[in-house]
Amino acid sequence: MVEGFFSRGFRGRRRNQDPALPPGQYLEDGFPVLSAGPTPHTPLEEWDFSVVGEVDEPKRWSWEEFRALPSEEITRDIHCVTKWSKFGTRWEGVSVDTLLDGVETSAEYVTAYCDGDYTTNLPLEEVTGGKAWVAFAYDGEPLEPEHGGPARLLVPHLYFWKSAKWVRGLQLTAYDIPGFWESLGYHNFGDPWREQRYWGD
Protein backbone atom coordinates (compact mmCIF):
# COMPACT_ATOMS: atom_id res chain seq x y z
CA MET A 1 0.00 0.00 0.00
CA VAL A 2 1.30 3.42 -0.88
CA GLU A 3 0.33 5.29 2.26
CA GLY A 4 -2.35 7.95 1.94
CA PHE A 5 -2.79 7.65 -1.81
CA PHE A 6 -6.18 7.64 -3.43
CA SER A 7 -7.24 7.74 -7.06
CA ARG A 8 -8.67 11.14 -7.96
CA GLY A 9 -12.28 10.78 -9.03
CA PHE A 10 -12.54 7.06 -8.34
CA ARG A 11 -15.53 5.88 -6.36
CA GLY A 12 -15.82 2.23 -7.38
CA ARG A 13 -18.90 0.11 -7.58
CA ARG A 14 -18.79 -1.31 -4.09
CA ARG A 15 -18.96 -4.83 -5.38
CA ASN A 16 -16.46 -6.26 -2.96
CA GLN A 17 -18.04 -5.33 0.33
CA ASP A 18 -19.04 -8.98 0.60
CA PRO A 19 -17.08 -10.62 3.44
CA ALA A 20 -16.96 -13.81 1.33
CA LEU A 21 -14.73 -12.00 -1.20
CA PRO A 22 -10.98 -12.27 -0.50
CA PRO A 23 -8.87 -9.09 -0.70
CA GLY A 24 -8.34 -7.68 -4.20
CA GLN A 25 -10.98 -9.91 -5.79
CA TYR A 26 -14.17 -8.95 -7.63
CA LEU A 27 -17.31 -10.97 -8.18
CA GLU A 28 -17.74 -12.61 -11.57
CA ASP A 29 -20.94 -14.18 -12.91
CA GLY A 30 -19.43 -15.81 -15.98
CA PHE A 31 -16.74 -18.46 -15.92
CA PRO A 32 -13.62 -17.07 -17.56
CA VAL A 33 -11.14 -19.49 -19.11
CA LEU A 34 -7.41 -19.19 -18.52
CA SER A 35 -4.74 -21.58 -19.67
CA ALA A 36 -1.23 -21.38 -20.96
CA GLY A 37 -1.61 -23.40 -24.16
CA PRO A 38 -3.96 -25.25 -26.48
CA THR A 39 -6.77 -27.24 -24.87
CA PRO A 40 -5.87 -30.97 -24.84
CA HIS A 41 -8.53 -33.44 -25.96
CA THR A 42 -7.67 -36.85 -24.52
CA PRO A 43 -10.21 -39.52 -25.53
CA LEU A 44 -11.80 -41.20 -22.51
CA GLU A 45 -10.58 -44.64 -23.63
CA GLU A 46 -7.01 -43.34 -23.38
CA TRP A 47 -7.58 -41.43 -20.15
CA ASP A 48 -6.38 -42.76 -16.83
CA PHE A 49 -5.63 -41.39 -13.41
CA SER A 50 -2.63 -42.45 -11.35
CA VAL A 51 -1.18 -42.02 -7.90
CA VAL A 52 2.59 -42.42 -8.12
CA GLY A 53 5.83 -41.33 -6.48
CA GLU A 54 6.65 -42.00 -2.84
CA VAL A 55 4.05 -44.71 -2.43
CA ASP A 56 4.36 -48.40 -1.61
CA GLU A 57 2.29 -49.30 -4.62
CA PRO A 58 1.21 -46.97 -7.44
CA LYS A 59 -2.49 -46.87 -8.25
CA ARG A 60 -4.18 -46.43 -11.57
CA TRP A 61 -7.80 -46.12 -12.68
CA SER A 62 -9.26 -46.16 -16.17
CA TRP A 63 -12.04 -43.65 -16.82
CA GLU A 64 -14.67 -46.31 -16.12
CA GLU A 65 -12.96 -47.37 -12.91
CA PHE A 66 -12.54 -43.77 -11.83
CA ARG A 67 -16.21 -43.01 -12.47
CA ALA A 68 -17.20 -46.08 -10.46
CA LEU A 69 -15.52 -44.62 -7.36
CA PRO A 70 -17.79 -42.94 -4.81
CA SER A 71 -18.28 -39.29 -5.76
CA GLU A 72 -19.54 -36.19 -3.98
CA GLU A 73 -21.38 -33.03 -4.88
CA ILE A 74 -19.36 -29.98 -3.94
CA THR A 75 -20.55 -26.36 -3.80
CA ARG A 76 -17.78 -23.83 -3.18
CA ASP A 77 -16.62 -20.31 -3.94
CA ILE A 78 -13.61 -20.15 -6.27
CA HIS A 79 -10.96 -17.43 -6.54
CA CYS A 80 -8.72 -16.86 -9.56
CA VAL A 81 -5.40 -15.04 -9.17
CA THR A 82 -6.43 -12.83 -12.12
CA LYS A 83 -8.83 -11.17 -9.62
CA TRP A 84 -12.22 -12.76 -10.33
CA SER A 85 -14.10 -14.83 -7.82
CA LYS A 86 -17.23 -16.84 -8.44
CA PHE A 87 -19.54 -17.84 -5.64
CA GLY A 88 -21.38 -21.12 -5.17
CA THR A 89 -19.90 -23.10 -8.05
CA ARG A 90 -21.37 -26.63 -8.20
CA TRP A 91 -19.14 -29.59 -8.97
CA GLU A 92 -19.19 -33.34 -8.79
CA GLY A 93 -16.01 -35.25 -8.17
CA VAL A 94 -14.06 -37.91 -6.36
CA SER A 95 -12.47 -36.82 -3.12
CA VAL A 96 -8.69 -36.99 -3.06
CA ASP A 97 -9.17 -38.82 0.26
CA THR A 98 -10.88 -41.58 -1.72
CA LEU A 99 -8.04 -41.71 -4.26
CA LEU A 100 -5.43 -41.90 -1.50
CA ASP A 101 -7.38 -44.41 0.58
CA GLY A 102 -5.05 -47.25 1.55
CA VAL A 103 -1.96 -45.51 0.12
CA GLU A 104 1.02 -45.83 2.42
CA THR A 105 3.31 -42.85 2.12
CA SER A 106 5.74 -40.69 4.04
CA ALA A 107 5.40 -37.93 1.41
CA GLU A 108 4.51 -34.45 2.56
CA TYR A 109 3.92 -32.87 -0.84
CA VAL A 110 2.06 -33.66 -3.99
CA THR A 111 2.49 -32.59 -7.60
CA ALA A 112 -0.62 -32.78 -9.74
CA TYR A 113 0.35 -33.57 -13.33
CA CYS A 114 -1.77 -32.99 -16.38
CA ASP A 115 -2.21 -33.33 -20.11
CA GLY A 116 -0.38 -30.44 -21.75
CA ASP A 117 2.52 -30.90 -19.29
CA TYR A 118 1.01 -28.59 -16.69
CA THR A 119 1.92 -29.24 -13.07
CA THR A 120 1.08 -27.67 -9.75
CA ASN A 121 2.44 -28.43 -6.29
CA LEU A 122 0.62 -28.61 -2.98
CA PRO A 123 1.34 -29.74 0.56
CA LEU A 124 -0.32 -33.12 0.96
CA GLU A 125 -2.32 -31.86 3.92
CA GLU A 126 -3.96 -29.24 1.65
CA VAL A 127 -5.54 -31.91 -0.54
CA THR A 128 -6.62 -34.35 2.17
CA GLY A 129 -9.26 -34.15 4.89
CA GLY A 130 -12.11 -33.15 2.56
CA LYS A 131 -10.30 -30.20 0.96
CA ALA A 132 -9.77 -31.39 -2.62
CA TRP A 133 -11.43 -33.42 -5.34
CA VAL A 134 -10.89 -34.65 -8.87
CA ALA A 135 -13.97 -33.12 -10.48
CA PHE A 136 -15.64 -34.47 -13.60
CA ALA A 137 -18.86 -32.45 -13.69
CA TYR A 138 -19.69 -28.76 -13.41
CA ASP A 139 -23.19 -27.41 -12.86
CA GLY A 140 -24.67 -30.85 -13.50
CA GLU A 141 -22.94 -31.35 -16.86
CA PRO A 142 -19.77 -33.21 -17.87
CA LEU A 143 -16.82 -30.86 -17.46
CA GLU A 144 -16.09 -29.12 -20.77
CA PRO A 145 -12.55 -29.43 -22.17
CA GLU A 146 -11.87 -25.69 -21.94
CA HIS A 147 -12.71 -25.82 -18.24
CA GLY A 148 -10.42 -28.81 -17.70
CA GLY A 149 -12.53 -31.78 -18.78
CA PRO A 150 -12.69 -34.66 -18.67
CA ALA A 151 -11.43 -34.08 -15.12
CA ARG A 152 -9.66 -31.38 -13.16
CA LEU A 153 -8.33 -31.04 -9.68
CA LEU A 154 -10.55 -28.91 -7.45
CA VAL A 155 -8.85 -27.22 -4.49
CA PRO A 156 -11.25 -24.34 -3.88
CA HIS A 157 -9.57 -22.89 -0.79
CA LEU A 158 -6.48 -21.91 -2.81
CA TYR A 159 -6.16 -19.70 -5.92
CA PHE A 160 -7.69 -21.52 -8.83
CA TRP A 161 -4.46 -22.25 -10.75
CA LYS A 162 -3.91 -24.92 -8.08
CA SER A 163 -7.11 -26.59 -9.36
CA ALA A 164 -5.20 -28.05 -12.27
CA LYS A 165 -7.13 -28.67 -15.49
CA TRP A 166 -6.83 -31.95 -17.43
CA VAL A 167 -5.32 -33.63 -14.38
CA ARG A 168 -4.03 -37.17 -14.93
CA GLY A 169 -2.46 -38.02 -11.64
CA LEU A 170 -0.88 -37.16 -8.35
CA GLN A 171 2.81 -37.64 -7.69
CA LEU A 172 3.57 -37.84 -3.99
CA THR A 173 6.94 -36.34 -3.12
CA ALA A 174 9.12 -35.98 -0.04
CA TYR A 175 10.14 -32.45 -1.13
CA ASP A 176 8.20 -29.49 -2.39
CA ILE A 177 8.78 -29.11 -6.14
CA PRO A 178 7.43 -25.84 -7.58
CA GLY A 179 4.98 -26.47 -10.44
CA PHE A 180 4.39 -24.57 -13.68
CA TRP A 181 3.11 -21.19 -12.49
CA GLU A 182 4.92 -21.57 -9.18
CA SER A 183 8.18 -21.55 -11.16
CA LEU A 184 7.12 -18.54 -13.21
CA GLY A 185 6.51 -15.90 -10.59
CA TYR A 186 3.34 -17.10 -8.90
CA HIS A 187 3.16 -17.84 -5.20
CA ASN A 188 4.11 -21.31 -4.03
CA PHE A 189 1.11 -21.73 -1.72
CA GLY A 190 -1.56 -19.39 -3.11
CA ASP A 191 -3.92 -18.58 -0.24
CA PRO A 192 -6.44 -16.02 -1.54
CA TRP A 193 -7.25 -14.81 1.99
CA ARG A 194 -3.61 -13.83 2.49
CA GLU A 195 -3.48 -12.50 -1.10
CA GLN A 196 -0.54 -14.77 -1.98
CA ARG A 197 -0.57 -14.04 -5.69
CA TYR A 198 3.11 -13.70 -6.62
CA TRP A 199 6.54 -14.62 -5.34
CA GLY A 200 7.23 -12.87 -2.08
CA ASP A 201 3.59 -11.97 -1.30
Add this chain to the structure above:
Amino acid sequence: MVAVRPRRINWRLAEVVDVVPETPRTKSLLLEVPGWEGHRAGQHVDVRLTAPDGYTAQRSYSIASAPEDGQLALTVDRLDEGEVSPYLTDELMVGDRVELRGPIGGYFVWETKDGGPLLLVAGGSGVVPLMAMIRHRAASGSDVPTRLLLSSRSFDEIIYHEELESLAARDDGLKVVHTLTRSRPEGWVCYGRRIDAEMLGEVAWSPEESPLVFVCGPTPLVEAAASALVSLGHEPARVKTERFGATGG
Protein backbone atom coordinates in the same frame (compact mmCIF):
# COMPACT_ATOMS: atom_id res chain seq x y z
CA MET B 1 17.04 -27.42 -1.62
CA VAL B 2 18.01 -23.85 -0.86
CA ALA B 3 15.19 -21.80 0.51
CA VAL B 4 15.12 -18.51 -1.35
CA ARG B 5 12.60 -15.97 -0.28
CA PRO B 6 11.91 -13.94 -3.40
CA ARG B 7 11.48 -10.22 -3.15
CA ARG B 8 7.91 -9.03 -2.96
CA ILE B 9 6.60 -7.12 -5.97
CA ASN B 10 5.61 -3.92 -4.21
CA TRP B 11 2.92 -1.41 -5.09
CA ARG B 12 4.24 1.92 -6.30
CA LEU B 13 2.98 5.13 -7.82
CA ALA B 14 3.33 5.87 -11.51
CA GLU B 15 2.60 9.23 -13.09
CA VAL B 16 0.56 9.59 -16.24
CA VAL B 17 2.69 11.54 -18.74
CA ASP B 18 0.49 11.05 -21.80
CA VAL B 19 -2.85 9.56 -22.81
CA VAL B 20 -3.03 8.39 -26.42
CA PRO B 21 -6.38 7.43 -27.98
CA GLU B 22 -5.82 4.29 -30.06
CA THR B 23 -9.38 3.48 -31.16
CA PRO B 24 -12.83 4.74 -30.07
CA ARG B 25 -12.73 2.28 -27.11
CA THR B 26 -9.04 2.03 -26.43
CA LYS B 27 -6.42 4.33 -24.98
CA SER B 28 -2.77 3.98 -24.16
CA LEU B 29 -1.51 5.37 -20.88
CA LEU B 30 2.14 6.37 -20.91
CA LEU B 31 3.51 6.15 -17.41
CA GLU B 32 6.62 7.34 -15.68
CA VAL B 33 7.46 4.71 -13.08
CA PRO B 34 10.26 5.78 -10.74
CA GLY B 35 12.79 3.00 -10.30
CA TRP B 36 11.19 0.66 -12.86
CA GLU B 37 13.55 -2.32 -13.13
CA GLY B 38 12.47 -3.21 -16.65
CA HIS B 39 10.27 -5.96 -17.99
CA ARG B 40 10.12 -8.61 -20.68
CA ALA B 41 7.78 -8.23 -23.63
CA GLY B 42 4.51 -10.04 -22.85
CA GLN B 43 4.44 -9.36 -19.11
CA HIS B 44 1.69 -7.48 -17.30
CA VAL B 45 1.17 -5.24 -14.31
CA ASP B 46 -1.55 -5.09 -11.69
CA VAL B 47 -3.25 -1.72 -11.38
CA ARG B 48 -5.04 -0.73 -8.18
CA LEU B 49 -7.51 2.09 -7.71
CA THR B 50 -8.33 3.42 -4.26
CA ALA B 51 -11.42 5.50 -3.42
CA PRO B 52 -11.20 8.20 -0.73
CA ASP B 53 -12.90 5.88 1.77
CA GLY B 54 -10.29 3.16 1.25
CA TYR B 55 -12.29 0.94 -1.13
CA THR B 56 -9.99 -0.61 -3.71
CA ALA B 57 -10.31 -2.43 -7.03
CA GLN B 58 -7.48 -4.06 -8.95
CA ARG B 59 -7.05 -5.57 -12.40
CA SER B 60 -4.23 -6.82 -14.60
CA TYR B 61 -3.15 -5.00 -17.78
CA SER B 62 -0.62 -6.12 -20.35
CA ILE B 63 2.40 -3.93 -20.94
CA ALA B 64 2.40 -2.50 -24.48
CA SER B 65 5.81 -0.85 -24.47
CA ALA B 66 9.13 -2.45 -25.30
CA PRO B 67 11.64 -2.92 -22.49
CA GLU B 68 13.78 -0.42 -24.41
CA ASP B 69 11.15 2.34 -24.27
CA GLY B 70 11.59 5.18 -21.82
CA GLN B 71 8.08 5.01 -20.46
CA LEU B 72 5.79 2.19 -19.50
CA ALA B 73 2.76 1.97 -21.79
CA LEU B 74 -0.49 0.22 -20.92
CA THR B 75 -3.24 0.00 -23.52
CA VAL B 76 -6.65 -0.25 -21.93
CA ASP B 77 -9.82 -1.44 -23.63
CA ARG B 78 -12.89 0.27 -22.17
CA LEU B 79 -15.41 -2.30 -20.94
CA ASP B 80 -18.77 -0.56 -20.48
CA GLU B 81 -19.68 -2.65 -17.44
CA GLY B 82 -16.18 -2.57 -16.04
CA GLU B 83 -15.16 -1.00 -12.78
CA VAL B 84 -11.54 -0.15 -13.51
CA SER B 85 -11.19 0.28 -17.29
CA PRO B 86 -13.73 3.15 -17.64
CA TYR B 87 -11.83 5.05 -14.95
CA LEU B 88 -8.53 4.50 -16.74
CA THR B 89 -9.87 5.50 -20.17
CA ASP B 90 -12.31 8.28 -19.22
CA GLU B 91 -11.11 9.83 -15.98
CA LEU B 92 -7.36 9.55 -15.78
CA MET B 93 -5.46 12.61 -17.06
CA VAL B 94 -1.88 13.66 -17.58
CA GLY B 95 -0.39 14.45 -14.18
CA ASP B 96 -2.59 11.96 -12.33
CA ARG B 97 -0.96 9.14 -10.49
CA VAL B 98 -1.93 5.49 -10.50
CA GLU B 99 -0.84 2.64 -8.27
CA LEU B 100 0.67 -0.43 -9.90
CA ARG B 101 2.93 -3.38 -9.29
CA GLY B 102 4.88 -5.59 -11.63
CA PRO B 103 6.18 -6.79 -13.96
CA ILE B 104 4.33 -10.07 -13.55
CA GLY B 105 4.35 -13.33 -15.50
CA GLY B 106 7.21 -15.38 -16.85
CA TYR B 107 5.61 -17.61 -19.47
CA PHE B 108 3.89 -15.53 -22.13
CA VAL B 109 7.08 -13.61 -22.88
CA TRP B 110 9.43 -13.24 -25.82
CA GLU B 111 12.93 -11.84 -26.06
CA THR B 112 14.97 -11.53 -29.24
CA LYS B 113 17.35 -14.21 -27.95
CA ASP B 114 14.44 -16.69 -28.02
CA GLY B 115 14.60 -16.47 -31.81
CA GLY B 116 11.85 -17.41 -34.21
CA PRO B 117 10.24 -17.45 -36.59
CA LEU B 118 7.56 -15.75 -34.59
CA LEU B 119 3.85 -16.17 -35.18
CA LEU B 120 1.63 -13.74 -33.31
CA VAL B 121 -2.14 -14.17 -33.36
CA ALA B 122 -4.42 -11.66 -31.65
CA GLY B 123 -8.01 -10.62 -31.30
CA GLY B 124 -8.85 -7.02 -30.35
CA SER B 125 -6.86 -5.79 -27.37
CA GLY B 126 -5.14 -9.18 -27.25
CA VAL B 127 -2.63 -7.46 -29.52
CA VAL B 128 -1.26 -5.46 -26.57
CA PRO B 129 1.32 -7.94 -25.18
CA LEU B 130 2.19 -8.94 -28.77
CA MET B 131 2.82 -5.28 -29.59
CA ALA B 132 5.35 -5.21 -26.77
CA MET B 133 7.13 -8.09 -28.56
CA ILE B 134 6.94 -6.31 -31.94
CA ARG B 135 8.25 -3.07 -30.42
CA HIS B 136 11.00 -4.96 -28.62
CA ARG B 137 11.97 -6.63 -31.89
CA ALA B 138 12.11 -3.25 -33.65
CA ALA B 139 13.87 -1.41 -30.83
CA SER B 140 16.62 -4.01 -30.60
CA GLY B 141 17.15 -4.13 -34.36
CA SER B 142 16.15 -7.78 -34.57
CA ASP B 143 15.29 -9.32 -37.92
CA VAL B 144 13.57 -12.41 -36.52
CA PRO B 145 10.96 -13.28 -39.17
CA THR B 146 7.63 -12.33 -37.62
CA ARG B 147 4.03 -12.57 -38.74
CA LEU B 148 1.12 -10.96 -36.94
CA LEU B 149 -2.45 -12.02 -37.68
CA LEU B 150 -4.74 -9.50 -36.04
CA SER B 151 -8.51 -9.87 -35.84
CA SER B 152 -10.46 -6.68 -35.19
CA ARG B 153 -14.16 -5.96 -35.37
CA SER B 154 -13.89 -3.05 -37.79
CA PHE B 155 -11.30 -0.86 -39.48
CA ASP B 156 -11.63 1.86 -36.83
CA GLU B 157 -11.07 -0.67 -34.08
CA ILE B 158 -7.66 -1.83 -35.26
CA ILE B 159 -5.32 -0.98 -32.39
CA TYR B 160 -1.85 0.39 -33.33
CA HIS B 161 -2.88 0.37 -37.00
CA GLU B 162 -0.55 3.12 -38.24
CA GLU B 163 2.41 2.03 -36.16
CA LEU B 164 2.04 -1.55 -37.41
CA GLU B 165 1.89 -0.30 -41.00
CA SER B 166 5.06 1.73 -40.61
CA LEU B 167 6.93 -1.07 -38.84
CA ALA B 168 5.91 -3.51 -41.57
CA ALA B 169 7.06 -1.01 -44.20
CA ARG B 170 10.61 -1.19 -42.85
CA ASP B 171 10.84 -4.46 -44.74
CA ASP B 172 12.93 -6.14 -42.04
CA GLY B 173 10.91 -9.32 -41.76
CA LEU B 174 7.68 -8.19 -40.09
CA LYS B 175 4.47 -9.00 -41.90
CA VAL B 176 1.07 -7.86 -40.63
CA VAL B 177 -2.18 -9.46 -41.80
CA HIS B 178 -5.56 -8.14 -40.75
CA THR B 179 -8.99 -9.68 -40.60
CA LEU B 180 -12.14 -7.67 -39.87
CA THR B 181 -15.02 -9.64 -38.42
CA ARG B 182 -17.97 -7.22 -38.34
CA SER B 183 -17.61 -4.52 -40.94
CA ARG B 184 -15.15 -3.78 -43.69
CA PRO B 185 -14.47 -0.59 -45.60
CA GLU B 186 -15.10 -0.58 -49.33
CA GLY B 187 -12.22 -2.12 -51.23
CA TRP B 188 -10.91 -4.05 -48.19
CA VAL B 189 -8.49 -6.66 -49.49
CA CYS B 190 -7.47 -8.51 -46.32
CA TYR B 191 -9.54 -11.19 -44.58
CA GLY B 192 -13.15 -10.56 -43.57
CA ARG B 193 -14.04 -13.38 -41.19
CA ARG B 194 -13.12 -14.90 -37.85
CA ILE B 195 -9.75 -16.61 -37.62
CA ASP B 196 -9.99 -20.24 -38.74
CA ALA B 197 -7.73 -23.12 -39.75
CA GLU B 198 -7.77 -22.17 -43.43
CA MET B 199 -6.66 -18.62 -42.65
CA LEU B 200 -3.94 -19.83 -40.30
CA GLY B 201 -2.81 -22.33 -42.91
CA GLU B 202 -2.30 -19.42 -45.31
CA VAL B 203 -0.75 -16.95 -42.86
CA ALA B 204 1.21 -19.09 -40.41
CA TRP B 205 4.67 -20.50 -40.80
CA SER B 206 4.49 -24.19 -41.57
CA PRO B 207 4.94 -26.61 -38.66
CA GLU B 208 8.24 -27.68 -40.27
CA GLU B 209 9.57 -24.17 -39.70
CA SER B 210 8.63 -24.68 -36.02
CA PRO B 211 7.62 -21.14 -35.18
CA LEU B 212 7.20 -19.84 -31.66
CA VAL B 213 3.51 -19.02 -31.40
CA PHE B 214 1.78 -16.52 -29.13
CA VAL B 215 -2.02 -16.28 -29.19
CA CYS B 216 -3.87 -13.65 -27.18
CA GLY B 217 -7.48 -12.55 -27.21
CA PRO B 218 -10.95 -13.46 -26.05
CA THR B 219 -11.43 -17.12 -25.17
CA PRO B 220 -13.37 -18.19 -28.31
CA LEU B 221 -10.66 -16.75 -30.57
CA VAL B 222 -7.86 -18.34 -28.55
CA GLU B 223 -9.61 -21.70 -28.46
CA ALA B 224 -10.23 -21.60 -32.22
CA ALA B 225 -6.75 -20.42 -33.16
CA ALA B 226 -4.84 -22.71 -30.79
CA SER B 227 -6.90 -25.77 -31.79
CA ALA B 228 -6.48 -24.94 -35.48
CA LEU B 229 -2.72 -24.59 -35.10
CA VAL B 230 -2.48 -27.95 -33.35
CA SER B 231 -4.62 -29.55 -36.07
CA LEU B 232 -2.28 -28.04 -38.69
CA GLY B 233 0.57 -29.92 -37.02
CA HIS B 234 2.11 -27.33 -34.70
CA GLU B 235 3.56 -28.71 -31.51
CA PRO B 236 1.23 -27.76 -28.61
CA ALA B 237 4.21 -26.90 -26.38
CA ARG B 238 5.24 -24.15 -28.83
CA VAL B 239 1.81 -22.52 -28.77
CA LYS B 240 1.52 -20.14 -25.84
CA THR B 241 -1.84 -18.64 -25.07
CA GLU B 242 -3.26 -15.86 -22.98
CA ARG B 243 -6.99 -15.25 -22.73
CA PHE B 244 -9.42 -12.79 -21.32
CA GLY B 245 -13.08 -13.38 -20.63
CA ALA B 246 -15.98 -11.39 -22.01
CA THR B 247 -16.50 -9.73 -18.66
CA GLY B 248 -14.35 -8.21 -15.96
CA GLY B 249 -12.19 -5.13 -16.42
